[in-house]
Amino acid sequence: MDYDPMVMDDAEALGPVVKISQADSVRVKYELSNTDIAFANSLRRVMLAEIPTIAIDLVEIEANSSVLADEFISHRLGLIPLNADGIDTLLYARECDCEGHCENCSVTLTLHAKCTGDENMHVFARDLVPVGDRLNQVVGTPVLSDAEGLGALILKLRPGQEVKLECIAKKGIAKEHAKWAPSAAIGFEYDPHNKLRHLDLWYESNAKKEWPPSEYASWEEPPQEGEPFDYDAVPNRFYFNVESAGNLAPDVIISEGIKVLQQKLAGLIHELTESEEDGMNGGDYNGPRSPEYGTGADGFGGYTTPFGNGGNQSTWGGAGGATPYGTTPYGAGQSGWA
Amino acid sequence: MPRAKTRKEEPAEAESDIAMEEAPTSHQPEAEEDNMSVDQDDNDEAGAANEEEAEEEEEEEEVQRVRLLPGSTPTAASFEFLNETHTLGNALRYIIMKNPDVEFCAYAIPHPSEPKMNVRIQTFEGTTAIQALEKGLRDLQDLCDIVSDKFIDARAKFGEGVSA
Numbered sequence: 001m002d003y004d005p006m007v008m009d010d011a012e013a014l015g016p017v018v019k020i021s022q023a024d025s026v027r028v029k030y031e032l033s034n035t036d037i038a039f040a041n042s043l044r045r046v047m048l049a050e051i052p053t054i055a056i057d058l059v060e061i062e063a064n065s066s067v068l069a070d071e072f073i074s075h076r077l078g079l080i081p082l083n084a085d086g087i088d089t090l091l092y093a094r095e096c097d098c099e100g101h102c103e104n105c106s107v108t109l110t111l112h113a114k115c116t117g118d119e120n121m122h123v124f125a126r127d128l129v130p131v132g133d134r135l136n137q138v139v140g141t142p143v144l145s146d147a148e149g150l151g152a153l154i155l156k157l158r159p160g161q162e163v164k165l166e167c168i169a170k171k172g173i174a175k176e177h178a179k180w181a182p183s184a185a186i187g188f189e190y191d192p193h194n195k196l197r198h199l200d201l202w203y204e205s206n207a208k209k210e211w212p213p214s215e216y217a218s219w220e221e222p223p224q225e226g227e228p229f230d231y232d233a234v235p236n237r238f239y240f241n242v243e244s245a246g247n248l249a250p251d252v253i254i255s256e257g258i259k260v261l262q263q264k265l266a267g268l269i270h271e272l273t274e275s276e277e278d279g280m281n282g283g284d285y286n287g288p289r290s291p292e293y294g295t296g297a298d299g300f301g302g303y304t305t306p307f308g309n310g311g312n313q314s315t316w317g318g319a320g321g322a323t324p325y326g327t328t329p330y331g332a333g334q335s336g337w338a
Numbered sequence: 339m340p341r342a343k344t345r346k347e348e349p350a351e352a353e354s355d356i357a358m359e360e361a362p363t364s365h366q367p368e369a370e371e372d373n374m375s376v377d378q379d380d381n382d383e384a385g386a387a388n389e390e391e392a393e394e395e396e397e398e399e400e401v402q403r404v405r406l407l408p409g410s411t412p413t414a415a416s417f418e419f420l421n422e423t424h425t426l427g428n429a430l431r432y433i434i435m436k437n438p439d440v441e442f443c444a445y446a447i448p449h450p451s452e453p454k455m456n457v458r459i460q461t462f463e464g465t466t467a468i469q470a471l472e473k474g475l476r477d478l479q480d481l482c483d484i485v486s487d488k489f490i491d492a493r494a495k496f497g498e499g500v501s502a
Contacts, residue, residue, distance in 0.1 A: 016481070018488040020496040030492065032485070038432035039481065045425040251493050258486040264426060265479045268419070271404050272472055 025145075026243060028250040029187075031219070033237040037190065040238040044188045047257035048174065048181065050264075053084040053247050054107065054140050055179040057093075058168035065161045073155060077167055078179045080125045080152050081143040082107070084247040089135045093170045103133040107140030107169040115157035123163065125151025140169050143246035182248045182256070187241030192217040196233055406468070407456070414460040415467035422455040423447070430457065433481065434474035439465045443474075 014034060022029040032040055059074040066073070096105035109128040115121035125142035126149065134140065144151040155163065174181035191198065192214035201207040216239045244250040407416040419426070427445035434443040434457075442460040459467040 016485050016488060018485065018492040020492045023493060023496050028493075030489070035481070035485070036429075036432045038428040039478075039485075042425050042429035043485070045423070050425070251489075254489055255486060258482045258489075261425075261429075262479050262482045264422075265475050265482070268404060268422075268426075269472060269475045269479075271402070272468070272475070275402060275404065 023251065025249065027241060028254065029239070029241045030254075031216075031237055031239050035236075035238075037235045037238070040188070040190075040240075042261060043254075043257055044186055044240070046261045046264075047183060047242065047253055048186050050173050050175055050260050051182045051248070051253060051256045052087050052092075052171050052173050052260075053180045053182050054082045054087055054090065054169050054171050055177070056080065056082070056109070056167040057170040057172065058101075059165055060167075061163075061165045063162050063164040066155055066157055066163050067161075068155050073163070073165070076154055077111075077128075077165075078177075080128070080154070081245045081247040082169055083138050083141045083143055084182065085252075086136045086139045087171060090139060090171045092172070101168055101170065103135065105170065107134060108132050109140065109142075109167045109169060110165070111154070111167065112164045113157060114162035115159050118159055120159075121157040123154045123157060125154060127154070128167065145246045182245065182253050183250075184243045184245040185241075186243070187239070189214060189216060189239045189241075190235040190237060192220055192239075193222050195223050195230070196235060197229065198235075410467065412466045412468075413463060415458075417457045417459070417467075417471060419455040419457065421453045424455075427455045427457065429478055430474055433478045434459060434470055436477070437470055437473060440470050443470075 016035045016039075017031075017033045019031040019033070020028065021031065032043070056074075056077045059070075059077055061070045061073070064070055064073065068076075090107075091105040093101050093105040096102060098105065107130055109130050111123070111128050113121065113123045113127055126144055128142045128151075130141055142151045157163070172180040194201065201211055203210050219239075220237065240254075242250045242253050244253060248256065401420065403420045403422075405418045405420075407418055410416055424447065427447065431443050431445045434440055440459060440461050443458065445455060445457045447455050457471070459470050461467055461470050
């Protein structure tokens with residue numbers, strides 16, 4: 001069978017391109033192009049679930065005569081966005097040397113509200129007061145981004161009712177609990193005209209008429225009438241819409257996302273270079289195995305493809321100089337992403 | 339043991355409460371099968387005990403997050419990553435396949451409830467699968483650097499455009 005090597009088109013050889021179409025304090029909309037969907041999706045996933053932020057994790061309730069149950073209030077408190085600027089200085093509580101929690105791995109906030117007037121009282125995120133020693137004055141303070149600067153509504157109190165509680169906010173990631181999510185939402189979209197047919201649109205009589213066009217539809221060439229399906233096409237332009245919940249600025253979310261991805265890679269490189277020395281092939285082991293061809297003792301290289309004989313006879317398996325890759329960023333063995 | 343006990347009791351209860359014909363199929367006594375299942379339970383428990391021992395042993399060792407699966411040859415190897423997901427797997431697969439010395443690369447998450455991610459790499463002679471993996475990781479880091487720089491540039495330019 002003819003094996004088509006990944007043809008790097010000229011566009012991709014130029015390296016990734018970022019184009020911003022909107023950026024303010026709440027959202028950044030940008031287009032990432034000339035990369036693979038795998039990388040774009042990694043970036044989306046890491047921004048969604050793996051950027052560390054801070055959120056209330058423990059609540060000690062001293063008094064609660066409101067109509068809401070303790071655990072109900074605790075849950076609401078957990079979801080309140082707290083400012084995560086400078087989260088790098090804060091340790092994860094499980095990695096801290098202290099017993100339980102301390103100022104190096106947590107921020108303590110108190111809430112004490114009693115309705116003394118005649119009318120119902122509203123308790124807002126603003127009423128959460130950070131107490132005790134803190135690493136810096138920003139991290140862990142409630143986000144107050146509304147016009148009045150009140151923050152999220154936590155609960156309402158009838159005359160005479162009171163809540164008094166202490167919250168411990170800790171560092172975490174959204175993979176563990178969604179309350180640590182830095183983004184309110186991340187929009188991710190590609191191929192607005194569905195040329196690749198990754199979508200199977202439902203319709204009454206005509207999908208094109210019934211589905212509203214994407215806001216990016218004008219960015220890309222619409223398909224020609226009667227255009228044949230290009231089965232070699234791959235998605236190349238990805239439209240992100242990163243919406244902040246207030247705990248991190250939207251452009252910080254993107255930078256942090258890339259940073260987290262790089263830390264993940266750095267950790268693995270470190271481990272890989274370290275474990276190479278003590279030999280990774282464990283002796284007795286009956287878990288999943290790498291497929292074995294024969295016994296391996298017959299000197300067989302381990303693969304049975306048409307390119308098996310070292311690849312030198314193949315059209316593109318050689319040193320790389322004579323291949324289509326010779327002129328690519330990868331040809332010289334140094335990374336050419338720049 | 340508790341599981342085995344309840345199983346034995348259930349048919350008896352059902353008999354005393356209602357006529358057997360009316361009981362749901364799952365509560366119908368099936369003497370032979372029940373015995374078999376009790377036997378299996380005993381086996382399961384023995385198995386579980388072994389597993390627990392194995393787990394304890396594993397915990398004593400340092401957790402190694404990347405492992406070369408046995409049966410690998412230098413140019414064709416499978417790696418098992420612990421606590422990694424599609425986030426890393428798919429991007430790594432993509433970047434390793436970009437390496438012209440790599441003949442084949444694929445990744446899989448064998449089971450969604452196990453925090454494991456497997457990567458298979460087969461290279462041409464002249465390089466090894468481990469080298470290809472390491473190069474892949476470094477290339478992906480470089481790609482991240484570039485995207486990060488490009489974003490910061492674009493953001494700075496966009497800011498200028500707004501203020502101007």
